[in-house]
Amino acid sequence: IMLRVGVNGYGTIGKRVADAVRAQPDMEVAGVAKTRPNFEAERAVAKDFPLYAAVEERADQFGEAGIDLAGMVEELVETADVMVDATPSGIGAENKSLYEEHDTPALYQGGEDEDLVDTSFNARANYADAAGADHVRVVSCNTTGLSRLVAPLEEEYGIEKVRATLVRRGGDPAQSGRGPINDILPNPRTLPSHHGPDVKTIFPDLAIDTLGLKVPATLMHTHSINVTLDSDATADAVRDLLRDESRLFVIPERLDIDGAGALKEFALDAGRPRGDLWENCIWGESITVEDDDLYLFQAIHQESDVVPENVDAIRAVTGSADAAESVATTDDALDMGF
Numbered sequence: 210i211m212l213r214v215g216v217n218g219y220g221t222i223g224k225r226v227a228d229a230v231r232a233q234p235d236m237e238v239a240g241v242a243k244t245r246p247n248f249e250a251e252r253a254v255a256k257d258f259p260l261y262a263a264v265e266e267r268a269d270q271f272g273e274a275g276i277d278l279a280g281m282v283e284e285l286v287e288t289a290d291v292m293v294d295a296t297p298s299g300i301g302a303e304n305k306s307l308y309e310e311h312d313t314p315a316l317y318q319g320g321e322d323e324d325l326v327d328t329s330f331n332a333r334a335n336y337a338d339a340a341g342a343d344h345v346r347v348v349s350c351n352t353t354g355l356s357r358l359v360a361p362l363e364e365e366y367g368i369e370k371v372r373a374t375l376v377r378r379g380g381d382p383a384q385s386g387r388g389p390i391n392d393i394l395p396n397p398r399t400l401p402s403h404h405g406p407d408v409k410t411i412f413p414d415l416a417i418d419t420l421g422l423k424v425p426a427t428l429m430h431t432h433s434i435n436v437t438l439d440s441d442a443t444a445d446a447v448r449d450l451l452r453d454e455s456r457l458f459v460i461p462e463r464l465d466i467d468g469a470g471a472l473k474e475f476a477l478d479a480g481r482p483r484g485d486l487w488e489n490c491i492w493g494e495s496i497t498v499e500d501d502d503l504y505l506f507q508a509i510h511q512e513s514d515v516v517p518e519n520v521d522a523i524r525a526v527t528g529s530a531d532a533a534e535s536v537a538t539t540d541d542a543l544d545m546g547f
């Protein structure tokens with residue numbers, strides 16, 4: 210059977226999720242919903258995604274722009290087996306009643322509050338918790354990146370404490386109004402940043418402190434990580450452990466990739482759609498163990514690391530595959546890994 214998936218909010222995350230869903234052997238895009246007829250709406254039509262209007266009052270604008278609508282978002286929600294809500298932070302909460310009215314399970318993104326949903330989700334860490342859930346939150350780009358790293362370390366060594374400093378991009382490349390453009394901001398200025406508590410929605414018992422900064426960059430986030438482990442490890446063993454994870458890309462030193470710019474160029478050269486890096490990008494030579502302390506740097510592509518997680522969450526809520534099957538299917542369909 211094909212799962213029919215609707216995407217409400219066709220922006221940075223939504224358009225990537227729509228493409229990833231279309232690439233799956235067991236899913237089809239029932240349609241995408243947008244508020245206004247901008248360039249992304251035109252591309253959605255060019256890609257033959259049925260386009261629905263998200264806001265009744267603005268539906269006329271599509272016709273005026275020469276774009277044919279398939280209908281209103283309510284019709285999409287009615288026909289879809291699962292809705293992926295990829296609207297801006299806080300709008301997902303406003304849409305919850307729409308999904309409930311039509312009895313359609315919904316996935317929300319990291320900008321929504323954890324108490325909006327039955328469970329927060331990361332495929333590697335807690336896939337099974339989403340079974341049968343009506344409302345699931347795929348955690349943010351940074352929380353996804355931290356969770357993928359914590360899961361294998363916790364299983365292999367046990368974790369006494371995680372300390373992570375998140376150097377965050379000021380905005381996505383198209384967010385021309387974001388900043389800073391010439392500053393380095395401790396952000397938030399108080400500890401912890403929200404990321405630590407957010408990781409605990411996936412690992413309730415984990416000891417984790419996080420600090421955040423914002424810098425004038427758009428390409429990726431970079432995490433400086435220190436994990437105090439419960440048992441003996443070596444850098445080589447950790448490197449091997451992380452290499453075995455399909456969504457962790459341990460960057461080989463020989464590639465001479467020195468930062469996010471080279472990483473994005475590498476992804477474009479490799480033919481990745483939109484230059485996306487779905488995997489955590491961990492610098493292999495940064496992996497260091499001093500006594501019980503592991504250190505490493507990882508870069509996180511904020512626009513795309515949550516995309517495979519959304520695909521897995523669709524199977525998790527519908528019960529159509531277990532975690533291992535779903536991750537393997539998603540990875541294969543997207544051609545994960547380098």
Ligand code: NAD
Pocket residue numbers: 217218219220221222223242243244245263264295296297298299300318319320321348349350381511512515
């Ligand atoms: P975005 O602004 O790029 O896209 C959101 C889209 O939703 C836009 O096309 C907007 O026009 C549309 N929209 C606005 N109101 C709507 C409504 N009422 N109904 C339907 N569509 C509506 O935002 P984004 O970056 O894709 O973020 C979406 C969610 O994903 C947020 O919760 C965000 O926190 C989360 N997220 C973003 C990133 C990132 O770095 N961009 C990473 C991970 C998670």
